[in-house]
Amino acid sequence: MNKKAILDYIVAWLKDYASKANMEGFIVGVSGGVDSALTATLCAMTGKKTMLLNLPIRQKKEEFFRSKNQIEALEKRFSNAKGLEVDLGASFQQLEKDLPAHTVQDGLAMANTRSRLRMLTLYAIGQSNRLLVAGTGNKVEDFGVGFFTKYGDGGVDISPIADLLKSQVFALAEQAGVNQEILEAQPTDGLWDDARNDEDQIGASYDELEWAMGFTGDVNTLRKRQKEVLQIYQNFHQANKHKMIPIPVCEVPKDYFN
Numbered sequence: 001m002n003k004k005a006i007l008d009y010i011v012a013w014l015k016d017y018a019s020k021a022n023m024e025g026f027i028v029g030v031s032g033g034v035d036s037a038l039t040a041t042l043c044a045m046t047g048k049k050t051m052l053l054n055l056p057i058r059q060k061k062e063e064f065f066r067s068k069n070q071i072e073a074l075e076k077r078f079s080n081a082k083g084l085e086v087d088l089g090a091s092f093q094q095l096e097k098d099l100p101a102h103t104v105q106d107g108l109a110m111a112n113t114r115s116r117l118r119m120l121t122l123y124a125i126g127q128s129n130r131l132l133v134a135g136t137g138n139k140v141e142d143f144g145v146g147f148f149t150k151y152g153d154g155g156v157d158i159s160p161i162a163d164l165l166k167s168q169v170f171a172l173a174e175q176a177g178v179n180q181e182i183l184e185a186q187p188t189d190g191l192w193d194d195a196r197n198d199e200d201q202i203g204a205s206y207d208e209l210e211w212a213m214g215f216t217g218d219v220n221t222l223r224k225r226q227k228e229v230l231q232i233y234q235n236f237h238q239a240n241k242h243k244m245i246p247i248p249v250c251e252v253p254k255d256y257f258n
Contacts, residue, residue, distance in 0.1 A: 001168065003175040007042065010160050015046045017158055018132060025049030025080070026134045027126040029118055029153070031190055032066030035161060036136040037182045038173040040070065042160055043134050044078040045176075051131060054085045055118045057092045063190050070179050077177070084125070088117055111191035115152025123155075135159040138169050140206055144213045145233060146240020147189075147202065154243060165213075166206035202236065204229045 018025060025048035028040045043050045052071045056064050071083035092114060096104050103109055122133050135156030141147040142162045148154040161169060166187070174183055187206065188197040199205050204212070211226075212233035219227065 001171065003172055006168075007045070007172060007176055010042050011045045014043060014134075014158070014160055015048065018046070018048055021132065023132050024130040025051075025132070026158075027051040027053065027122055027129070027131040028134045028136065029053050029055055029122055030067045030071050030083075031136070032063040032070070032182065033136075033185065033187060033190070034169055034173050034178065034182055035138055035141075036067075037070050037178040038169055038176060039134050039136045039161055040074060040081075041173070041176045041178060044074050044081040047078075047080055049129070049131065050074075050078070050081045051125065051129060052081060052083045053122060053125065054083065055088055055121060056085070057088045057114045057117065058193060059190060060195075062185075063188070066179070066182055066185060070182055073179055086121055086125075088114075088121060092117060107192070111189075112149045112152055114191050115149035115189075116155075119149075119152050119155040132157040135162065137162055138164050138166050140166050140209050140213060143244055144209060145202060145236035146243045147198065147236070148243065149191075150243050153189075165210050167210060202232065204232045209233055 014026065025046070026043040028036060028043055028050070030036045030040050030052050040050070040052050044052075052074060054064070054067045054071060056067075068083075068085070071081075074081045075083055095113060095117070096110070119133075125131075126133050133156045135142075135153070135158060137148050137153065137156075137159060138161055142154075142159065164172065170183065186197045187199070189201075202209070208229040209232075212230045215230060219230065222230065
């Protein structure tokens with residue numbers, strides 16, 4: 001893998017897209033994970049205005065400070081990069097008060113609500129600064145298992161790393177100078193109050209999911225764990241396919257309008 005060539009290509013693509021869209025640059029939610037750190041770095045490398053948002057909602061200290069440290073590192077490296085912290089804890093707490101009790105008690109619904117609240121914030125600040133919202137999803141998440149929130153972290157203008165597998169993201173992030181603490185951190189979506197990470201939620205590691213995503217052989221030749229991983233991948237892919245395809249439109253027969 002030619003890491004420099006790939007980084008240069010994505011940076012050039014970002015610059016070209018922003019110019020054609022007549023926008024001033026990019027806005028990125030920096031979570032403390034490797035995907036958002038690489039995305040933020042790539043956007044900053046364009047030389048265009050890049051806003052890096054830390055959006056804590058009852059965030060664990062280690063996640064909050066990984067994000068804070070990465071943003072500060074990019075501010076030092078790139079004069080066009082500017083960090084901003086917007087604590088959404090109070091807003092989320094107000095939503096908990098306003099929503100029906102049974103909704104608040106649904107852990108997954110509220111985890112996704114956190115992601116959607118962050119999306120709303122990115123678009124509000126991004127629009128007021130003429131910035132494109134840069135997505136941070138990788139290929140496994142966006143097109144494999146659908147491990148993202150619809151209209152949350154899936155609500156973006158552009159997806160600069162969505163053609164990269166997770167292993168490629170790590171390799172390119174190291175090449176791009178992402179903070180070491182982020183490269184060593186366990187991948188997590190940071191949407192839950194407990195310590196669960198991505199592997200806990202999915203039931204398989206990203207290396208295993210990458211293998212399953214590319215598997216085309218005979219299932220009967222697989223070991224027990226490989227069969228389990230393949231089933232996990234297929235279950236997630238099928239269940240989350242609605243996130244990966246255009247919104248269904250009911251096309252009424254034309255003769256109904258005559």
